[in-house]
Amino acid sequence: MKKGIIPAITGLVAGVLASTVFFAQTEVGPRPVANTSSTVKSNAEKVYVPFGEKDEYYLFASGGHSGQLFVYGVPSMRHIRTVPIFSQDSATGYGWSEESKKLMGNYTWGDFHHPAFSETKGEYDGKYMFATDVANSRAAVMDLKTFTVKDIIEVPNTSGPHCAAFVTDNSEYIFLPTRFSVPLGSAYASLDEYSQKYYGVMSAVQFDEQKQKLGVSWQVALPPWSYDLSDAGKGPSHGWGVITTYNTEEATTTMEINASQADRDFIVLFNWQELEKMVAEGNYEEVNGEKIVFPDKNKGGIYLVPVAKSPHGVDVTPDGTRFIASGKLAPSMTVFSFEKAFKAIENKDFSGEKYGMPVLNYDSVMEREVNPENALGPLHTQFDDKGMAYTTMFISSEIVKWDPNTGETLDRVPVQYSPGHSVAAEGDSASPDGKYIIALNKIAKDSYLSVGPSHPESMQLIDLTGPKMEIIQSAPVNPEPHYAQMIKADKIKTITVYDKDPSNPDAVYSQDQTRIERNGKKVDVYGIAMRSRFIFDAKSERPDVIEVNEGDEVTIHLTNIDFDQDITHGFAINKYDLNFEVQPGQTETIKFKADKAGTYPLYCTNFCSALHQEMNGYLLVKPK
Ligand code: CUK
Ligand code: CUA
Numbered sequence: 001m002k003k004g005i006i007p008a009i010t011g012l013v014a015g016v017l018a019s020t021v022f023f024a025q026t027e028v029g030p031r032p033v034a035n036t037s038s039t040v041k042s043n044a045e046k047v048y049v050p051f052g053e054k055d056e057y058y059l060f061a062s063g064g065h066s067g068q069l070f071v072y073g074v075p076s077m078r079h080i081r082t083v084p085i086f087s088q089d090s091a092t093g094y095g096w097s098e099e100s101k102k103l104m105g106n107y108t109w110g111d112f113h114h115p116a117f118s119e120t121k122g123e124y125d126g127k128y129m130f131a132t133d134v135a136n137s138r139a140a141v142m143d144l145k146t147f148t149v150k151d152i153i154e155v156p157n158t159s160g161p162h163c164a165a166f167v168t169d170n171s172e173y174i175f176l177p178t179r180f181s182v183p184l185g186s187a188y189a190s191l192d193e194y195s196q197k198y199y200g201v202m203s204a205v206q207f208d209e210q211k212q213k214l215g216v217s218w219q220v221a222l223p224p225w226s227y228d229l230s231d232a233g234k235g236p237s238h239g240w241g242v243i244t245t246y247n248t249e250e251a252t253t254t255m256e257i258n259a260s261q262a263d264r265d266f267i268v269l270f271n272w273q274e275l276e277k278m279v280a281e282g283n284y285e286e287v288n289g290e291k292i293v294f295p296d297k298n299k300g301g302i303y304l305v306p307v308a309k310s311p312h313g314v315d316v317t318p319d320g321t322r323f324i325a326s327g328k329l330a331p332s333m334t335v336f337s338f339e340k341a342f343k344a345i346e347n348k349d350f351s352g353e354k355y356g357m358p359v360l361n362y363d364s365v366m367e368r369e370v371n372p373e374n375a376l377g378p379l380h381t382q383f384d385d386k387g388m389a390y391t392t393m394f395i396s397s398e399i400v401k402w403d404p405n406t407g408e409t410l411d412r413v414p415v416q417y418s419p420g421h422s423v424a425a426e427g428d429s430a431s432p433d434g435k436y437i438i439a440l441n442k443i444a445k446d447s448y449l450s451v452g453p454s455h456p457e458s459m460q461l462i463d464l465t466g467p468k469m470e471i472i473q474s475a476p477v478n479p480e481p482h483y484a485q486m487i488k489a490d491k492i493k494t495i496t497v498y499d500k501d502p503s504n505p506d507a508v509y510s511q512d513q514t515r516i517e518r519n520g521k522k523v524d525v526y527g528i529a530m531r532s533r534f535i536f537d538a539k540s541e542r543p544d545v546i547e548v549n550e551g552d553e554v555t556i557h558l559t560n561i562d563f564d565q566d567i568t569h570g571f572a573i574n575k576y577d578l579n580f581e582v583q584p585g586q587t588e589t590i591k592f593k594a595d596k597a598g599t600y601p602l603y604c605t606n607f608c609s610a611l612h613q614e615m616n617g618y619l620l621v622k623p624k
Pocket of ligand 2: 530531532568569570604605606607608609612613615
């Protein structure tokens, strides 16, 4: 029976795809997809994942100022899950439960730009994902066994850590360059003293897997410029990192004009092993509790490479021999050689010095400048399994495939429209898969049904296996992916239920352990959620009722004792503006002040069984 259904559905998808293509062509000019029906059909087949079968890759797209992570399947481009990282999310109670409130600290939202997988020997190991928050200067780590956040830290002395797609090849460090320069500790200083008192601090963050904690190991007080994309060396360039800069003009106003004057900005080329050694030897200053290297005083390990103005992306080739920078205001991609850079450093082949950092001679490090005809606004480069490069062109709205060894343009495909970044399958690892690349387009315009003046972003899936790049699927996405990572699905090993944790004082696993403890104004409820009731005190005449006095401080410790995959229970109290969930086997707590006297139904928010609607009770708050 399944066999009969598939062709019918495939035909439907093909029809929709064909009409989309046609509509778009009349509206905006040529689209890359060939319009013979047989090709369209085969593209539809390529992305069709029948019900019951799974996608080949996970796509993790950052959610920008939604503060969330969007998980998609590839090639179907089905949205599977939204995971809250930096922002409150009532679907999961993230930001309401005590555990998640502790993670979020004093903030309610974040601006999540760059996701990065943990790596072992330059390969994604499928264990963790790291994330950065540009808005509130934080870094996060998510456990891929549960798709939940394990730790979030606020990074001191910095303002707007941008690029965490910058994990070293054995996850030794997660480097966080910063987009904005500020005085150390965000202290007040007049902008007239910008060059003297402001810094763009880069942070070396480490993750302690045993303790499941992130921590800042050391920092570098770079000049008051803006730091953007970055990448870690691998293979022959292991131990090195590269970061693009802009506003080396040190403009403090009207950046749009003033930060774009000089023909060249710099790439910061640094040796983190050397910096690590300097810090270990005490060659740093302690500021606000952090070990900070000041390049003009603590010399060594950092060099500047001139690059075409206002670059955005810098990407290390999978073999670790080159780094490729793209300047959004210059039409070229520049290929630099690590080997040449190392030689120039050895020979002191410098053209000058800035803030104590030697400037390498451009011509000594540069291998070639690549200018595909009429390609404008190169931003970011990904690679395939043969080492070929794919660069997004923000202004000319296309992806250009080219050969870093020769500079030859091999192929180009228009995308709709203005791609910021792209992500290749296993693209930042030492061995990309070469199967797919996804264009993360900033502007969707006419791609989908209109939802008013503002449209979703668009992600277009490009097949790399044929003779030409071909767009085979497109999916809308909420604001807004700044970067994404794509990993082989079989590398991720999720758990199905949380294990019992007898050492957790909040957890209760049987009905006779349930209880309501009163200590003056403090009320602690140790309850369980199960299909299809709450039990807060099994000995009570009404086990699903919590009765307190107005003004009491109530803490509910709730354990889901359904050790059964996908049986999640929610918990909400009417008009008390709170809500959280417990996944199978999980214990979470919520705290609130019973400051409104009256009668308030409480209920399970997550549809869990045929009797889900019977899963409720009351919070009774006796007036003073
Ligand atoms: S991303 Cu943050 S502005 Cu290109 Cu690094 Cu979008
Ligand atoms: Cu438990 Cu619905």
